[in-house]
Amino acid sequence: MSEPDAARYPLAQHAADRLRSHSGVPYERITLEAVRAGEISSDDLTVDRATLLLQAEVAEKAGYRQLAENLRRGAELVEIPNDHLLRIYEALRPRRATYQELEALADELEGRYAAAANARFIRQAAEAYRAGGLLRAEAAGS
Amino acid sequence: MAPSSSRSKRFAILAERDINRETFIHELPEVGLIAMDSPLDPAPSLRIEGGRIMEMDGRARRDFDPIDHFIADNALDLTHAETAMATDSLRIARMLVDIETPRRDLLTLLGGCTPAKLIEVVGRLNVLEMMMAMQKMRARRTPANQAHVTNWKEHPALLAADAAEAAWRGFAEEETTVRVARSAPLNALAILIGSQTARGGVLTQCAVEEAINLRLGIKGLTSYAETLSVYGAAPAFNDGDDTPWSKAFLASAYAARGVKVRFSSGTGSEVLMGHAQGKSMLYLEARCLLMVKGAGSQGVQNGSISCIALPGSLPGGFRAVLAENLMAAMLGLEVASGNDAMSSHSDLRKAAKLMLQLLPGTDFITSGYSSIPKEDNLFGGGNFDAEDFDDWLVIQRDMKVDGGMRPVREEDVLALRRRAATALQAVYEDLGFPEISDQEVEAATRAHSSADMPDRDPIPDLAAADRFLDGPRTVVDVIRALDRRGFPEIAGRLLELQRQRIAGDYLQPSAIFDVDFKVLSAINDPNEYLGPGTGYRLTPERWRELRDLPQVKDPLALVSGRADNGRLVLQEIGPAAEGDPGEVVIGVGPAFGCAIHQTLSGLSHADVLRALLAGLEDEGMQARIVRVRHTSDCAVIGHRAARLSGSGVAIGIQSKGTTVIHQRDLAPLNNLELFPQAPNLTLESYRAIGRNAARYAMGRPAAPVPVKIDNMMRLRLIVHTTLMHLRETGEVVAHAAPVDLKAVWR
Numbered sequence: 001m002s003e004p005d006a007a008r009y010p011l012a013q014h015a016a017d018r019l020r021s022h023s024g025v026p027y028e029r030i031t032l033e034a035v036r037a038g039e040i041s042s043d044d045l046t047v048d049r050a051t052l053l054l055q056a057e058v059a060e061k062a063g064y065r066q067l068a069e070n071l072r073r074g075a076e077l078v079e080i081p082n083d084h085l086l087r088i089y090e091a092l093r094p095r096r097a098t099y100q101e102l103e104a105l106a107d108e109l110e111g112r113y114a115a116a117a118n119a120r121f122i123r124q125a126a127e128a129y130r131a132g133g134l135l136r137a138e139a140a141g142s
Numbered sequence: 143m144a145p146s147s148s149r150s151k152r153f154a155i156l157a158e159r160d161i162n163r164e165t166f167i168h169e170l171p172e173v174g175l176i177a178m179d180s181p182l183d184p185a186p187s188l189r190i191e192g193g194r195i196m197e198m199d200g201r202a203r204r205d206f207d208p209i210d211h212f213i214a215d216n217a218l219d220l221t222h223a224e225t226a227m228a229t230d231s232l233r234i235a236r237m238l239v240d241i242e243t244p245r246r247d248l249l250t251l252l253g254g255c256t257p258a259k260l261i262e263v264v265g266r267l268n269v270l271e272m273m274m275a276m277q278k279m280r281a282r283r284t285p286a287n288q289a290h291v292t293n294w295k296e297h298p299a300l301l302a303a304d305a306a307e308a309a310w311r312g313f314a315e316e317e318t319t320v321r322v323a324r325s326a327p328l329n330a331l332a333i334l335i336g337s338q339t340a341r342g343g344v345l346t347q348c349a350v351e352e353a354i355n356l357r358l359g360i361k362g363l364t365s366y367a368e369t370l371s372v373y374g375a376a377p378a379f380n381d382g383d384d385t386p387w388s389k390a391f392l393a394s395a396y397a398a399r400g401v402k403v404r405f406s407s408g409t410g411s412e413v414l415m416g417h418a419q420g421k422s423m424l425y426l427e428a429r430c431l432l433m434v435k436g437a438g439s440q441g442v443q444n445g446s447i448s449c450i451a452l453p454g455s456l457p458g459g460f461r462a463v464l465a466e467n468l469m470a471a472m473l474g475l476e477v478a479s480g481n482d483a484m485s486s487h488s489d490l491r492k493a494a495k496l497m498l499q500l501l502p503g504t505d506f507i508t509s510g511y512s513s514i515p516k517e518d519n520l521f522g523g524g525n526f527d528a529e530d531f532d533d534w535l536v537i538q539r540d541m542k543v544d545g546g547m548r549p550v551r552e553e554d555v556l557a558l559r560r561r562a563a564t565a566l567q568a569v570y571e572d573l574g575f576p577e578i579s580d581q582e583v584e585a586a587t588r589a590h591s592s593a594d595m596p597d598r599d600p601i602p603d604l605a606a607a608d609r610f611l612d613g614p615r616t617v618v619d620v621i622r623a624l625d626r627r628g629f630p631e632i633a634g635r636l637l638e639l640q641r642q643r644i645a646g647d648y649l650q651p652s653a654i655f656d657v658d659f660k661v662l663s664a665i666n667d668p669n670e671y672l673g674p675g676t677g678y679r680l681t682p683e684r685w686r687e688l689r690d691l692p693q694v695k696d697p698l699a700l701v702s703g704r705a706d707n708g709r710l711v712l713q714e715i716g717p718a719a720e721g722d723p724g725e726v727v728i729g730v731g732p733a734f735g736c737a738i739h740q741t742l743s744g745l746s747h748a749d750v751l752r753a754l755l756a757g758l759e760d761e762g763m764q765a766r767i768v769r770v771r772h773t774s775d776c777a778v779i780g781h782r783a784a785r786l787s788g789s790g791v792a793i794g795i796q797s798k799g800t801t802v803i804h805q806r807d808l809a810p811l812n813n814l815e816l817f818p819q820a821p822n823l824t825l826e827s828y829r830a831i832g833r834n835a836a837r838y839a840m841g842r843p844a845a846p847v848p849v850k851i852d853n854m855m856r857l858r859l860i861v862h863t864t865l866m867h868l869r870e871t872g873e874v875v876a877h878a879a880p881v882d883l884k885a886v887w888r
Contacts (some may be wrong), residue, residue, distance in 0.1 A: 010661045012645035018691070021644045030641050032634050035621055042616035045362060045640040048401035055646045062665050063249055064474055064651055066216065070438020072388070073399025082360055084234055085395045086353050092388035094380050125387035132208035132376065134385055137533060 011051070013024045022046040022078055050074045069117065076115035092125060095136045102126035102135075154212040160487040174418020174426075177409065177462035178454050182420035186259035189229045190220060195361035199258040199301050209377040209429055212386035217436030219253035226254030238275035238472070241673030243529030245278055252472045257374075257428035260472065264424075264465040267641030269498060272464045276502035278671040279471035281441070281664035282652035283678045285503035287546025288478055289313035289513040291333050292520035296325045297595045298332040298564040298570070298603070299578050301588035305336025306562035307555050308513035309344040311531065312548040314654040315478075317368060317510060319349040319520050323603045324351045327611045328364040328575070331620065332566055335632060339562035342635035343655025345402065345648070349521070352392060354611070359401040365639055365648075366402035368443055368478075368509075372433050373407070374426030378417040390437035400643030402653060404441045404478060405434040409466055423453055427466045435473045440651040442470050443509035445480020445499070448522060454485060464498040471504070476652035476664070478509035484516075492525060493537075497665030500537070500545050503678060505652045507545050515591045528590070538688050544680055549691045560587040564627045572613065572623035576602040584701075627688035635659075645844060701865045706739035710748035711886040718768045718880040721788035725764040726839050727879070728754055729783025731796040732771050732873035741799025742859055742866060743821040745828075748887060753825045754793060755885075757832015763839055767885055770794070771878035773873040777811050782880060786826060798866045799823055803835045814838055815846055820863075821855050 008014035012027075014107045019027035025044045052075035060068035077085060089096040091105055102122055110119035129135045146154075155509060156162065169176040172469050189197035195214035196203050206214065226234075234251065237243040255263065267275060291310040293300050298438035301318060308316050318333045337344040347364045348355070358364045370389045373379045379386070389405070396403045407430035409423035427444065434442045446453050446463045453459030467479040479499040486492045500505050508526065511534075516524025526534060526541070531547070538545045563586040567578040575856065576599070585595050617636060624633035638659055642648055653663035671677030712735045719725065728751070735747040749769070758765045766784055770779040780794025780802035790806035791814070799820030802813045815834060817823055823831075832848040837844040856863075 008651070008665075009665050010645070010647035012642060012647050012661065016645070020646055027641065027644055030637070030644070032621075032625060032630065032637055033620065035633075036625060037657050040618065042362065042618045045618065045644065047398070047644050050650075051644065051646050054396060055649055058665060059650060062650075062668075064440070064664075065219065065253075066435050066438040067440050068438070068650065069216075070394055071397050071646075073391075073438070076460050077394055077398035080398070082357070085398070088357065089352070089388055089391055089395065092385060092387075093383055094385055095417035098347060105165065118391075121387065121390070123387070124211075126216075128206075128208045128211035128387070129385070131206065131211065134208060134380075 011054065019051060020048055022048045036097075047078065049078045052078065073117045073121060076109075076113060076118050079113055080115070092122070094134045098136050098138055099126050099130050102129070148166055160489070161491060163487040164451070167453050169456060171422075172420050174413035174420055174423065175456065176422045177423045177456045177459045178261065178422050178465065180420060180422035180425065183422050183425045184258045185225065186227060186231075186256055186262055188223055188256055190223065193220060195220070199256050208385060209374065209376050209379065209433060212436055213257070213432045216390075217432040218256065219250075221254075222250055223254035226251050227256065227259060231259065231262040232266050234263045235271070238263070238267065238279065239271045244259070244672060245669060248279065248472065249474045250342065253474070257425060257432055260428045260431075260469050260754070261422070261424050261465075264469055267465075269464055270463050272461070272468050273498060273502040274469060276464070276468050276499075276504065277677065278669070279468065280502070280504050280669050281471065281474065281476050282505050282654070282662060283667045284662055285544055285546055285678060286314040286400060286506050286507040286654050287312065288315040288317065288510055289510055290482070290510040290519055290521050290523050291318050291336075291513055292329075293514055293518040293592040293595075294321065294520065295592040295595055295597065295823045296321050296329060297582070297586070297592055297598060298328055298566055298590055299582045300592060300595050301329060301332035302327060302336035302339070302562040302566040303559035303586040303589065305333035305346070305515050306340040306558040309337040309340035310550055310555060310558050311513065312546055313344065313511065313513065314546065315345045315347070315366065315506065316513075317347045317349055321520050322600070322604065323350060323354070324607050326358060326607070327361070327363060327608045328603065330358050331569070334363055334617075334636065335566050335569060335620070336562040338632050338635040338639070339565055341657055342638055343657070343659040345654065356392065356395060356399075359396060360399050361641055362643075364401065365643070366404065367396055368404045368406055370403060370405045370439070371407065371520045372405055373412055373415070373417075374429035375412040375417040375419055375675055378412045378415045380452050381415055381417070386433045386437060393437050393439050396648055400646055400649070402648050403439055404443055404476065405437065405439045405725055406443045406447065407431065407434065408444045408447040408449055408480070409462055410446050410452035414449055414452060424462045424465055425693075426544065428469055430473065431466070431470050431473055434470075434475060439475070440503065440649065440653070441476025441478070442841070443478035443480070443506075444470055445509065447480055447509065448483045450480065450483050450485045457688050459496065460495050467499060467504060471548040474651065476505045478506035479504040481508040481525055482510035482512075482521065483527050486695050498525070500806045501541065503544070518591050519589070532691075532693075535688070535691055539691060542680060542685065544684065544688065546677070548687050551692055556587055563587060563625060565627075565632050568622055568627035569623045570627065572627055573610075573619060575606040575610075697861070700862060701869055706735075706746055706748060709888055710739070710744060710751065711733050712736065712767070712769065712883045713886060715884050716771070716882055718786050718882045720786055721766055722764065723788045725766050725788045726758055726835050727783040727787035727792040728765055728767050729770045729779045729786075729792050729794045730767065730883070731774055731779055731870050732768070732769065732875070733774075733793065733797040738797035738866065738869060741797070741823075742862055743799065743823070745799065745825060747797070749825055750795070750799065750828050751885060752887070753828035754795070754832040757829040757834075758836045760829070760833050761836030763836035763841065766878045767883040769883050770880050771875045774867065774874050776800045776802050777804070777813065778835075780813065781808070781810040788841075791835055791839040793835050796820075796867070797870045798863060801828070801831055803831060803838060805838065817847070817849060819849065819852070819855055821859055822849050822852055
């Protein structure tokens with residue numbers, strides 16, 4: 001299947017036939033009738049990685065580079081369960097993690113979820129936290 | 143201040159005015175109590191080596207704090223940075239107001255500016271220039287507005303009803319929050335159902351702690367988040383228990399779940415937390431905004447927000463607040479531009495401040511118009527509240543400006559409020575939440591505030607909220623319940639919001655949904671203002687909608703009718719000639735007692751004429767009534783009558799009641815006494831006018847008839863005055879000679 005073209009924004013209007021939910025349900029099959037028939041669960045109502053990458057492309061072309069990068073990081077996080085997302089957030093808060101823990105988190109994101117952009121971002125945080133005193137002191141841990 | 147015995151009475155009154163309930167202070171730059179241009183603000187600088195920023199705003203990379211790191215590595219566009227930093231700030235400021243320079247070109251250049259450079263640029267603009275720049279730089283062409291929907295009792299039926307009303311009134315986004323944190327899921331549910339009852343596509347959120355906020359979004363109970371606060375000083379960020387990276391990660395997590403995100407910042411927050419480090423509020427805000435951009439947020443709510451009174455206490459404070467809104471737009475961010483927290487005790491000052499954002503238009507004029515009375519506003523907002531709805535609508539009509547709200551009819555609002563509360567009642571019943579009674583639905587339908595609502599037992603409500611948040615149920619169960627219980631249309635709109643999360647179109651900058659559930663964002667509705675004739679203009683349909691307020695009257699209906707039932711008949715008895723020396727002529731206007739029967743203040747012409755005659759009789763003067771037909775002008779009527787009067791003195795009276803005592807020898811626009819404010823005249827005044835006219839005719843002294851001053855009279859009645867005068871002028875017969883009248887009373 002060819003990817004819808006970013007120039008077809010808004011996708012809901014111009015590329016609806018090619019959109020799918022993260023669970024793979026075609027966008028156009030998500031109807032009240034389908035909900036009524038019990039064919040749609042809340043898992044079928046989440047955005048797909050491909051769609052976010054497409055929206056990133058739309059943003060980039062319109063000159064919103066940083067938004068595009070955020071959407072690409074978001075695309076990588078689609079696969080990650082909610083609780084895990086909240087744990088990563090917690091680790092990034094001030095003095096929650098050591099440098100090594102942040103490094104390990106970045107490795108895990110890269111290795112297990114192919115979340116390279118998020119991994120880069122967390123490594124950047126680790127460096128800045130080390131310089132800015134935002135790491136958890138090793139001794140004070142656990 | 144002088145002791146009270148010797149005080150100026152005027153100064154004593156001024157001291158009691160609302161404006162003097164505010165606190166104004168001198169600048170104290172060393173702690174950051176300064177809106178702009180602190181001596182401790184750094185000068186702009188940037189040094190790039192090997193594609194890496196090694197120095198920014200006078201600080202070397204090795205001395206960077208975490209915020210510097212974040213900005214340097216994520217926010218600045220290095221390809222344009224050197225050009226931007228080398229361009230004179232005055233030149234960039236001029237480009238901002240230049241109608242030949244498109245927004246897009248400026249975004250590219252400004253993307254390379256450091257925080258210190260940004261404030262240097264906006265510092266070159268006065269407020270009017272900032273407004274011109276805002277008109278060009280805001281992201282979305284079509285302006286919009288956001289509403290606060292909360293109530294002190296956290297009554298779900300009232301939340302739903304108020305959310306429906308706010309959506310119907312035109313708000314594109316609605317946010318609620320909590321008094322008790324555990325209420326979050328049910329409050330979010332109430333405004334979701336309420337808003338979608340009125341129209342599909344209103345975005346909603348519930349401002350609570352970050353983790354819960356994200357869970358609400360994941361459950362489909364909210365469609366945007368606005369809680370991601372950032373601070374421009376590293377210690378303040380620490381106090382907020384976050385870092386730029388933790389906030390940015392949350393932003394990505396929301397994106398991963400298809401939820402729109404807007405960050406939150408604003409001048410004054412850092413100094414309030416004691417961490418301004420001697421920097422100006424605007425410099426710290428520039429750092430915030432670059433973090434917001436670096437985090438990849440599509441937008442921000444700023445404009446000091448809850449700290450507004452702090453910049454407001456300082457010189458140039460509100461200018462700095464407009465400057466921070468503008469800086470956000472200059473960075474390509476959607477701006478929800480404050481005007482939410484109480485900005486002044488003085489209505490005059492509040493309105494003046496509002497104009498800075500309303501007139502140029504921003505993406506959201508307020509980041510929370512209190513659509514409920516301020517007493518019910520759990521954000522501590524209410525700068526403009528439900529009691530100001532009509533004021534706002536009239537200001538839009540006055541200025542021909544779209545402030546994102548529209549007039550509504552009471553019967554429509556009542557029907558929608560009832561439907562929203564009924565839909566929520568059905569969902570509560572379906573999902574096994576504590577009952578919402580018919581009585582509560584009825585109260586919510588008609589309520590103004592939570593004082594109009596019965597109390598609910600909070601314990602079962604909170605228990606249900608806990609179960610809802612922690613359990614497996616999501617918006618899908620809500621959609622099913624609505625559909626099952628006879629609200630398929632609302633169910634369909636909730637589902638469409640979920641579908642839009644799958645499409646992701648509303649993650650683009652400055653996205654809202656229009657009344658047809660079509661996304662409008664900076665991508666497909668970009669602001670391309672380039673001077674007159676471009677950018678956002680009201681369509682004829684929108685202008686008609688904003689113009690035709692329900693209280694607007696048909697001018698022709700205003701002065702028609704009100705016949706006299708023939709109490710006074712003025713019969714024409716022939717051409718008027720000069721009369722006996724013992725008479726005073728009463729000259730009446732062309733419509734007096736025929737086409738028009740009452741003065742502006744509602745006195746019948748029969749009574750007015752009788753009073754004038756009685757006054758003349760009090761002094762023993764004869765009266766003759768003459769109709770002047772060739773003019774409707776009061777002075778000319780009076781002067782023409784005086785030339786006919788045997789004594790040379792006459793009373794001229796227009797149908798609206800304006801009266802003059804005139805004398806033959808005076809110039810037409812001179813007079814003996816003039817009573818220009820007809821509504822101030824009573825029957826007793828008319829009688830006194832009659833007496834005075836008689837005394838002038840007899841050459842006896844006359845003290846002018848006293849009339850009170852009422853400054854509001856003209857304001858109240860100028861429309862009626864104009865219409866009545868037009869009516870009388872319509873009765874004028876050109877060149878017609880005056881005629882004698884015989885008055886017959888019945």
